Amino acid sequence: MIKTLISIGLWCLAGWLVGTWINANTGWAVLTLGLVAMILVSGVQLSKIEKWVKNIEDPPPASAGPWDDALAVIYRKLRKNREEISELDYAVNSIMLAAEALPDGAITLNEEMQITWCNKMASEHLGLNMETDRNFSIFNILRAPEFAQYGRQPSWPEPLLLHLAKDGREKSLLVQLTPYGVKQFLIVTRDVTQVEKLETTRKDFVANVSHELRTPLTVLSGFLETLHDMPGDSLSAEQRESYHTLMMEQAHRMQAIVADLLTLSTLESSPSINGKPVRVAAVIRNALLQAKVLSSDQHVFVQNIDNKLCVLGIESELTSAISNLLSNAVSYTPKDGTITVSWYITETGTACYSVQDTGIGIASQDIPRLTERFYRVDRGRSRATGGTGLGLAITKHVAMRHHAELHIRSRFGAGSIFSVEFPASRVIVQAEDEGQKAAE
Structure with a gap:
């Protein structure tokens, strides 16, 4: 101006x-x-x-x-x-990205309990679609009577545990509703399906251990009470020897269970390492010698072993897995049955250890649960063979620690094939002379 x-x-x-x-x-x-x-x-x-x-x-x-x-x-x-x-937009975008990256689901509601926004995890938990579900009441989308009762409370001091079924799978969600801002509400969802499964597994494990140890303890206690209450000359030498033998069997059974439990605990708690090259052929042959002693010459053993194949791993763990599969085959194969042990390289470069038997076989519905601790298809027969019910669980853990896969194929009454397949990255092929030395 x-x-x-x-x-x-x-x-x-x-x-x-x-x-x-x-x-x-x-x-x-x-x-x-x-x-x-x-x-x-x-x-x-x-x-x-x-x-x-x-x-x-x-x-x-x-x-x-x-x-x-x-x-x-x-x-x-x-x-x-x-x-x-621009700074505000950046801050808002950062907050939204953080909300999207949350491991828990987040849903915002207006005062009418209508959905205004949700993150990706909430969409996965509840199957929400913001294009179609925005501005719809949460009670019309999450149709669970317990949630309706929970959501209409005046306050929500504790979360709600919901069990939902989606695509034929059970899902457990922990849902927490809380007010924020002015007449706005936030729902936080957390998938606790795995936590519930682990808790159930823990309870089953404690119950199974108690059940497995109760029988030998009861037998031992009964014999000891009998021996304690009876006069020293009331039992013959043969009866006393029979009692001692039975007590020793039960004590050995408890020792085997405890030893297998300690093995499992060690496998689960110790870190996985690559280890060193293991001559698996030699390990298999040692395990075969033990299996033949267990068999008492009642089975026919067929070997198909590649002496040149080695794998990176821990020999003691591999020995446990190899022996478990062989001893199972001996225990569940009738007299004069055939057990075929193979160790070979596949067309894809992986190495496979398999044990095939002509035993009693396994029903298809039991196969997925065989590697569970203490799971037995026939409890009476399993105890008669002296098994602890932990052998396949140990084998599965050994396979996982070596990045291998345990495969089970069986048909009831027609035998089974148990195989452990090691990835090509762990396979080492020795020279011919080294393989022959390993075989010796």
């Missing part, structure tokens, strides 16, 4: 000087021309400002005359506002 007044004052001075020097009419003409020129220049400047206003993100025009100072202040303010908005 000051620049404009100064310009007008200068033109007035110029007109007065010209009017004094030439004549008054000429002076007025100069003043008029100056004012017209100022109006035209202002028009051009205003036109530039009008164009800039239509695209206010660009810097203001370079020369806007008396408007320069005002436009500079406006542009600085606009730029500062844009920076603040």
